[in-house]
Amino acid sequence: MAKKAKVNAGILIIGNEILSGRTQDTNTSTLATWLNSIGVKVVEVRVIPDIEKTIVDTVNFLRSTYDYVFTTGGIGPTHDDITAEAISKAFGLKYEIHKEAFKILEKYYKPGEFNKGRQKMIWMPENAGLILNPTSGAPGFSIENVFCLPGVPSILKSMLGGITNKIVGGEPILSLTINLRTVESEIAKSLTSIQDKNKEVEIGSYPFFQAGKLGVSIVMRSTDQNKIDNCNLEIMKLVKEKNIQIAEKR
């Protein structure tokens, strides 16, 4: 893929355990932070249950809408791990044993331990690219612009390094955060006018409570450092005018 100015992605979290509230998803924030650092903007996240048709339809929508799609969950050895088969159906590809994955897991496990349950993890869409797993052996896989990762956060994190060079990002998205000792309503009007004058900087305003004190985080995001700097100057002017204390800048 040729380098584009703006590259986007959708994230698909697959798993009943997130929808029931039993498990707190943290993979979205891990993936989004990593993608941002390589110039890919996450535009949408969906969380869906372990239902084949839902996975097929959602993957097909996301992969035709965004430059990249990252799925998490459903690639383990049990009956509720149906992501690999569903992705095969989404692409109209055979669901078959991946020879390289077989070799990797045969070597990873002690003799006799590579049992039927574990062998489920080498079934993938035909011609899938492997995503190596330094933590627990079983690889993830990619097909075209779709990258399928496991749901366990520590394992997922360990696998990102192996695909960074497969993702062609756009210009890195830069950001500057200023934490102010004020409340949103105090600066709302001025912020609106700063946003109107700086359309290419995305300005976010987020109230926080920290160590018993109220504050507002102002987050400026853009691919252009100069534009962030200009925006920052206007915020600093506002801060001075209103005599607001700066708690942190990073």
Place this chain on the structure above:
Amino acid sequence: MAKKAKVNAGILIIGNEILSGRTQDTNTSTLATWLNSIGVKVVEVRVIPDIEKTIVDTVNFLRSTYDYVFTTGGIGPTHDDITAEAISKAFGLKYEIHKEAFKILEKYYKPGEFNKGRQKMIWMPENAGLILNPTSGAPGFSIENVFCLPGVPSILKSMLGGITNKIVGGEPILSLTINLRTVESEIAKSLTSIQDKNKEVEIGSYPFFQAGKLGVSIVMRSTDQNKIDNCNLEIMKLVKEKNIQIAEKR
């Protein structure tokens, strides 16, 4: 709404800060846990940016697909808080000052503090129902089956008690979790056959690492306690056969 056996919901998380990875969403898990406890099953979660058309389209899709929709984020006083206006457009309703919300905030703030920024928070779709906010004054609102809550987790949590009686849930979703000292591949085949024999119980299998030890959580979910109990008996039989240690049952 008459009481139905199965009642479902979609959750819509609105906010660039979640998509950039800056903020870890915890509202999904809070809402899902609460909804489960009142017999509402969350079927889908979407995270979208602060873009009006995206909010309008997504809300219109979700509200026609699920019994209930819960949105979080974008109802504060700043320029990036556009949820109330977008929801008005989604329903084709006027976006106007809500008289009761005005009275609430006029009383909540000290004289002179109810400034223009804060007055933005009383603009809502016409005839919106208010969701009272015991934490920070500014109410959320509901229109038909859509409930709009703030993004700040502590404030959102404090507002759920006020709408529990507005949600007509189905039969409560019961669950039993058994944590086993084993690995998924050891029990995968037996679990598949237990799931096949117990189609009305949703059986999830989730590996975990805890205090340096590997384990698997088996989660059984159903509206029928007898069916969970039957399923549990079969799991206990499997555990005994394979001589697996039970770490926890709840």
